[in-house]
Amino acid sequence: MSTIAEFEKTDIGTIQIAPEVIEVIAGLATVEVEGVAGMSGGFAGGIAELLGRKNLSKGVKVEVGQREAAVDVSIIIQYGNKIPEIASQIQQNVKRSIEMMTGLHVVEVNVHIHDVYFKPAEKIDDEDSQLRVK
Template sequence: MELTNNANDNKGTIKIADEVVSIIAGIAATEVKGVAGMSGGVAGGIVEILGKKNLSKGVKVEVGEKEAAVDLYVIVEYGVRIPEVAWNIQENVKQAIENMTGLEVVEVNIHVQGVNFQHENKEDGRVR
C-alpha cells in the first residue's frame, strides 16, 4: 500500500506493507476478551493456536490504495458468547487499522476455527 502526501510540500510517499496491516489486525484481535488466540488452520482435525510471533498468519488482508478488507481466523475461549466476541473483534480491529494507517476498513470477517477448553490461571500461569 502506498500513501502519497497531498500537501503542497510533498515530501514523498509512505509505503505500508500488507504484513504490517496483518500484524496490527492480529494484535487487535487478541486484545479482545474471550479470544484464546489466532488460528493457523486445521491440521489432522486439530486446530493450531499460533504464538505471539505468528499472529499475522491467522490474518488475511486485502489492501487497496485507501481501503482494506480483513479476514481473521480465531480460537475463542470456552463459555464466551461467540457473536459478542466476534463483534468486539470487528470493532477493535477496524479501529486499530484505521487509527494507525489511515485506511478505511470496509469489512472484517471473523472465522471461528475452534474453542479453547484450557484455562490458564493469570496469577500463577498454570493451566487448569
C-alpha cells in the same frame, strides 16, 4: 494479499504500507479482546492449530488497496464465551485500530472461529489431598 500499496504522495515522496504491517495490527487488535484464546493457523489434520499470541499475523489475511482494506481473522475462542459478542468486539477493535494507525478505511472484518479452547483442569495440590485423607 497485495504487495506494498502506494498509499499517499507528499511533496518529498510517498508513504507505503506493507500488508504485513496491517496483519500485525489486526492480530494485536484481535488478541486484545477478552475471550480470544489465540490466533488459528487453519486446520492441520482436522484439528485447528492454536498459534497463541506470538504469531499474530499468521491467523490474519488482508487485502489492501490505495485507500481501503479488507481483513479476515481466524481465531480460537475460549470456552464459555458468547461467540457473536466476541466476534463483534473483534470486528470493532480491528477496524478502529487499523483506521487509527494507518488512515486506511476498513471496508470489512470477517471473523472465522476455527475451534474452542478448553482450559486444562487444575491439579490438586498434594497438601490439599493429604488433608482430605486424615
